[in-house]
Amino acid sequence: xxxxxxxxxxxxxxxxxxxVPVGQLPPHLELQRSRVSCNKDAPIHTESIQYSxxxxxxxxxxxxxxxxxxxxxxxEVVRLNEDDMEFDMIGIDAAIANSFRRILIAELxxxxxxxxLIANNTSIIxxxxxxxxxxxxxxxxxxxxxxxLSENDQPNEKNTVVFKLHVQxxxxxxRITVKSDALKWLPNGSELVKETxxxxxxxxxxxxxxxxxxxxxxxxxxxxxxPIIPKYPDIIIAKLGPGQEIELEAHAVKGIGKTxxxxxxxxxxxxxxxxxxxxxxxIEDDLAEELKSKCPVNVFDIEDLGKGRRxxxxxxxxxxxxxxxxxxxxxxxxxxxxxxxxxxFIFTIESTGALPPEVLFTEAVKILEDKCERxxxxxx
Amino acid sequence: GRYNLxxxxxxxxxxxxxxxxxxxxxxxxxxGDLEIGLKETMEHGSFTDNSAATFSLTDxxxxxxxxxxxxxxxxQMVTFCGYSIPHPSEARVNIRVQTTGDPAREVLKDAxxxxxxxxxxxxxxxxxxxxxxxxxxxxxxxxxDSQDSSGDDSEESE
Numbered sequence: 001x002x003x004x005x006x007x008x009x010x011x012x013x014x015x016x017x018x019x020v021p022v023g024q025l026p027p028h029l030e031l032q033r034s035r036v037s038c039n040k041d042a043p044i045h046t047e048s049i050q051y052s053x054x055x056x057x058x059x060x061x062x063x064x065x066x067x068x069x070x071x072x073x074x075x076e077v078v079r080l081n082e083d084d085m086e087f088d089m090i091g092i093d094a095a096i097a098n099s100f101r102r103i104l105i106a107e108l109x110x111x112x113x114x115x116x117l118i119a120n121n122t123s124i125i126x127x128x129x130x131x132x133x134x135x136x137x138x139x140x141x142x143x144x145x146x147x148x149l150s151e152n153d154q155p156n157e158k159n160t161v162v163f164k165l166h167v168q169x170x171x172x173x174x175r176i177t178v179k180s181d182a183l184k185w186l187p188n189g190s191e192l193v194k195e196t197x198x199x200x201x202x203x204x205x206x207x208x209x210x211x212x213x214x215x216x217x218x219x220x221x222x223x224x225x226x227p228i229i230p231k232y233p234d235i236i237i238a239k240l241g242p243g244q245e246i247e248l249e250a251h252a253v254k255g256i257g258k259t260x261x262x263x264x265x266x267x268x269x270x271x272x273x274x275x276x277x278x279x280x281x282x283i284e285d286d287l288a289e290e291l292k293s294k295c296p297v298n299v300f301d302i303e304d305l306g307k308g309r310r311x312x313x314x315x316x317x318x319x320x321x322x323x324x325x326x327x328x329x330x331x332x333x334x335x336x337x338x339x340x341x342x343x344x345f346i347f348t349i350e351s352t353g354a355l356p357p358e359v360l361f362t363e364a365v366k367i368l369e370d371k372c373e374r375x376x377x378x379x380x
Numbered sequence: 381g382r383y384n385l386x387x388x389x390x391x392x393x394x395x396x397x398x399x400x401x402x403x404x405x406x407x408x409x410x411x412g413d414l415e416i417g418l419k420e421t422m423e424h425g426s427f428t429d430n431s432a433a434t435f436s437l438t439d440x441x442x443x444x445x446x447x448x449x450x451x452x453x454x455x456q457m458v459t460f461c462g463y464s465i466p467h468p469s470e471a472r473v474n475i476r477v478q479t480t481g482d483p484a485r486e487v488l489k490d491a492x493x494x495x496x497x498x499x500x501x502x503x504x505x506x507x508x509x510x511x512x513x514x515x516x517x518x519x520x521x522x523x524x525d526s527q528d529s530s531g532d533d534s535e536e537s538e
Contacts, residue, residue: 050453066497075505077513087509095450096498102443358510365503371444372492375437378421379489
């Protein structure tokens with residue numbers, strides 16, 4: 001089709017316009033890439049755009065190269081106690097954060113009671129129920145000092161911890177509650193004697209027990225001043241009525257949470273993305289009061305503008321639980337935007353006591369490194 | 381002692397191959413039975429074109445596979461990558477890698493190396509952050525003791 005005479009067809013590129021920023025994504029795409037928009041009905045843009053060539057047509061490199069990652073990655077610890085911690089990881093992707101969480105729950109080794117040798121149990125708690133409850137008691141010992149016990153190994157001081165429980169409720173005395181502090185550590189190994197076939201006992205050496213301790217565990221330097229005990233002394237294991245008795249020996253071994261949850265070192269570990277609450281327009285006076293009262297966790301605050309006018313501000317976005325109360329009424333969705341930052345994770349780790357939570361996280365990262373190394377070795 | 385069997389080629393199809401890499405962890409126990417702990421990686425691809433392959437890892441699950449898939453995506457030579465778990469009861473993961481010409485195995489190895497470096501960096505940063513936090517808390521505790529002031533309004537969110 002012939003154009004009007006005198007009109008030239010110029011090659012027009014949007015990048016030539018003076019106010020278009022080059023090398024960055026336009027703001028709406030940046031929002032899509034880095035934030036999850038939590039709308040009233042459902043969140044959108046939840047997937048992380050990982051493909052390195054995703055924005056290639058705009059001339060933007062989406063690959064997170066290692067140097068950029070190293071520069072932008074930050075960790076900020078918010079709370080650190082003996083048993084739990086909360087920290088922020090900024091600049092990492094959900095895939096890696098989830099790997100850490102999975103490893104914390106299922107692949108960090110701990111010590112837990114596995115074999116229970118019951119000599120006498122006249123209580124109303126069945127043997128297997130008692131053994132199950134004993135397995136779930138967290139033990140305060142560093143699992144890195146021990147080795148795994150496989151089927152062919154003999155239980156010795158390097159892979160087993162032995163506890164004894166001997167409680168008796170005498171006739172005429174009131175009922176007793178057996179708590180976990182009744183578990184006594186036996187640093188010299190098992191005291192239950194194995195029945196040997198030989199009727200003639202050889203007068204030499206001590207009788208054979210169920211473990212083969214070469215030396216007492218008390219001599220190991222880490223246990224000299226701190227004996228191995230359950231972490232919490234007040235866990236109820238059983239209850240005894242008059243005349244009932246429990247006598248047993250419990251052997252604890254090293255394992256991981258994948259095999260059985262008793263070996264999981266964390267009560268739980270979870271993460272959430274940082275919430276971002278944005279006021280899309282100025283909210284003043286009555287609307288501001290209404291907004292502040294709607295939020296159950298007091299994310300919003302009122303500030304005075306002078307002359308009796310007030311304005312709402314976002315004071316504590318981190319506390320937001322995304323209950324969506326603030327966008328629930330009519331028109332509120334136009335005024336308030338709820339978002340989550342895709343690469344800012346608030347991690348919480350609650351340890352059951354074997355290891356402090358910061359050590360747990362470091363060990364989890366080491367385990368991911370080891371897995372990678374194994375894959376690399378197998379590929380070469 | 382420990383035996384490492386060398387890999388062997390098993391030719392199934394004219395243009396495809398299965399390479400079985402050396403099994404890891406084969407022990408001879410004290411009584412002489414040979415126990416082979418199977419931990420193999422198999423690569424299924426084409427003889428002629430090694431830029432696309434599927435790697436089958438045993439004893440692995442989403443934990444490592446999703447992380448490797450993420451680092452693979454970041455690599456600019458990768459045109460396609462993904463992972464699948466053929467059956468949830470079997471601990472096996474298939475990772476598919478298609479590249480723009482480089483051998484898929486090398487690209488996968490690079491991705492694993494990148495993941496390892498990222499982990500190391502995470503660990504360093506985390507350790508430093510914990511140390512800084514403990515140090516600043518110790519200073520705060522001393523200040524509170526000396527001034528005898530109350531109220532430590534640190535933000536604690538759920």
